[in-house]
Amino acid sequence: DFYNETMAKIFLQYYENTTRVVWNRFMEASWNYVTNINQQNLEEMLLKDMERSQHMLFFGTQARLFKIARFQDPVVKHMLSKLQNIDKAALPKDELQEVMEGAPRSPGTCSPGESGDWWEDVMATSRDQKELLWAWQGWRDAVGPQVRMTFERYVQLSNKAAKLNGYEDMGALWQSMYESDTLEQDLEHLYQELQPLYLNLHAYVRRALHRHYGPELIDLRGPIPAHLLGNMWAQSWVNILDLVLPFPKKPLDDITRNMKVQHWKPEKMFIEAENFYTSLGLLSTPPDFWRKSMMERPADGREVECHASAWDFYNGQDFRIKKCTEVTIEDLLSIFHQMGHIQYFLQYKNLSVIFRAGTNPAFEEAVGLVIILSVFSHKHLLNKGLLSHQHQDSEEEVNFLMGIALDKIAFIPFAYLMDLSRWKVFDGTIQKDVYNQEWWSLRLKYQGLCPPTPRTEEDFDPAAKFHISASMPYLRYFLSLVLQFQFHEALCKATGHMGLLHRCDIYNSKMAGKLLEDVLKLGSSKPWPEVLEKITGETKVPAKAIMTYSKLLLNWLVTENVQQGEILGWPDFSCYFEEKE
Numbered sequence: 001d002f003y004n005e006t007m008a009k010i011f012l013q014y015y016e017n018t019t020r021v022v023w024n025r026f027m028e029a030s031w032n033y034v035t036n037i038n039q040q041n042l043e044e045m046l047l048k049d050m051e052r053s054q055h056m057l058f059f060g061t062q063a064r065l066f067k068i069a070r071f072q073d074p075v076v077k078h079m080l081s082k083l084q085n086i087d088k089a090a091l092p093k094d095e096l097q098e099v100m101e102g103a104p105r106s107p108g109t110c111s112p113g114e115s116g117d118w119w120e121d122v123m124a125t126s127r128d129q130k131e132l133l134w135a136w137q138g139w140r141d142a143v144g145p146q147v148r149m150t151f152e153r154y155v156q157l158s159n160k161a162a163k164l165n166g167y168e169d170m171g172a173l174w175q176s177m178y179e180s181d182t183l184e185q186d187l188e189h190l191y192q193e194l195q196p197l198y199l200n201l202h203a204y205v206r207r208a209l210h211r212h213y214g215p216e217l218i219d220l221r222g223p224i225p226a227h228l229l230g231n232m233w234a235q236s237w238v239n240i241l242d243l244v245l246p247f248p249k250k251p252l253d254d255i256t257r258n259m260k261v262q263h264w265k266p267e268k269m270f271i272e273a274e275n276f277y278t279s280l281g282l283l284s285t286p287p288d289f290w291r292k293s294m295m296e297r298p299a300d301g302r303e304v305e306c307h308a309s310a311w312d313f314y315n316g317q318d319f320r321i322k323k324c325t326e327v328t329i330e331d332l333l334s335i336f337h338q339m340g341h342i343q344y345f346l347q348y349k350n351l352s353v354i355f356r357a358g359t360n361p362a363f364e365e366a367v368g369l370v371i372i373l374s375v376f377s378h379k380h381l382l383n384k385g386l387l388s389h390q391h392q393d394s395e396e397e398v399n400f401l402m403g404i405a406l407d408k409i410a411f412i413p414f415a416y417l418m419d420l421s422r423w424k425v426f427d428g429t430i431q432k433d434v435y436n437q438e439w440w441s442l443r444l445k446y447q448g449l450c451p452p453t454p455r456t457e458e459d460f461d462p463a464a465k466f467h468i469s470a471s472m473p474y475l476r477y478f479l480s481l482v483l484q485f486q487f488h489e490a491l492c493k494a495t496g497h498m499g500l501l502h503r504c505d506i507y508n509s510k511m512a513g514k515l516l517e518d519v520l521k522l523g524s525s526k527p528w529p530e531v532l533e534k535i536t537g538e539t540k541v542p543a544k545a546i547m548t549y550s551k552l553l554l555n556w557l558v559t560e561n562v563q564q565g566e567i568l569g570w571p572d573f574s575c576y577f578e579e580k581e
């Protein structure tokens, strides 16, 4: 019959040639929109998105007609099966149009004035709880109610699209990216393994905040008010390191200050990041990258999407980063993260367009994070001239590890609940009339946080986070958090590093680069357990490596918490203001 294996190969070649053109045109139109937000660019992007969807619909439905069970070539079978998941393109045209136009557009655009990152600066730097409350509430009032209006409809249409692709709901479609039928149990198990780390950090930080903000704000047996952690979403606590420093007499270098004193510019930050990847023997960025990336917020007042991202234009030579770069250590690390995505694009650019993606989404996010574990080592920062004093004594080392923990350990429950909550919305466990209170009960249960002021169902606090407004999955960040330490341990072993994991810096190691390259150039052509085994020798994602890395700090935290008689967790689970009523 017509849909035989020979025809399949011709069909796939035709798909390859047409997809590069259609996707390149869509990426160009998207880029023009997010770097210059106006009605005309929005319409152009929607047009190219519709074109891309029609293209996916045609090839997705055709791919289903091939009897792949009888085919010989495993690659042909794998490619045809990948083609069949066409996500929202499965919707009827009018509903597809509605999803695209109504998609809760991320409000993080920073047009001057109500720009997302201005509120974030206040959250990162202010130590005045009234000011913090003002920024915390101001941002949520600005974005919540408007997204809430479209969110219910977005959930309906997303679930309809998922069903048309053969999934129970959109949560199941998101989970299918990890090709595991024990995913939810594995995640819960991973979370349980990591909980002691988080509970000890939470108790220690609560004590420090109690010292700074006093007992009227902090209940030593209760949750922490969510606006005091130095971050708009309390997903990383690194900005309050000065309040919680274990050894205050040994303050860590202010790397941001050192960068400014040395006149670092955004371009130098990108050059430094690229230099690290090429020092491992990995690929350098092509000329288009430097000509076409947006490395700083445009000075001409254009409205742009400020959430950093990396872009593949599917033509093998055009790859870009969009970032409103400030000269800070936080943005330097973010650039390393984005360069991780770029390196993946470069490594798999000769694969079929069907396999030009990460082994799974967590691998995509982990690449940059692995490099950051070396960059943010004392040894590396020292030889980059970003630290002043040579030796790091044991007290300074604990201070340093606290800094890492405030970024990585604090992130664990946040990253876990971000999709846990959305799976429940998609499968109907959380109904629309209780969206906000269910969000806060998960924030209480997993992060031990409370809203600093009473919230109602007029609010829609999840939308304050870009990925929820932009309907972007988040599980990738939870898994990449654990994966990055597993990779780091394997790469450090490959470089012959002996001694403590957090002192390892893989800079210049061609051995480590080779291990990474062997994974990245596979794209999404192989199952992720098989690829993981190539680097680490294991096929699961255990918490072992992150526990090894954090051991020294966990010991210090446990000792400190026992001495202070801290209660781990928040048995007084009421959010403070309720008691005042």
Ligand SMILES: O=C(CCC(O)(O)[C@H](Cc1ccccc1)NC(=O)c1ccccc1)N[C@@H](Cc1ccccc1)C(=O)O
Pocket (backbone or CB within 6 Å): 307, 308, 309, 310, 311, 337, 338, 341, 364, 365, 472, 477
């Ligand atoms: O969202 C990001 C970084 C942006 C990104 O690089 O992951 C970006 C997200 C994005 C933005 C717009 C459209 C699509 C995705 N992802 C990429 O640029 C990307 C991802 C996969 C392939 C190609 C590009 N980080 C998360 C989590 C995180 C990651 C690392 C450290 C701290 C926090 C956050 O900020 O909450």
Ligand SMILES: [Zn+2]
Pocket (backbone or CB within 6 Å): 337, 341, 364, 365
């Ligand atoms: Zn990323």
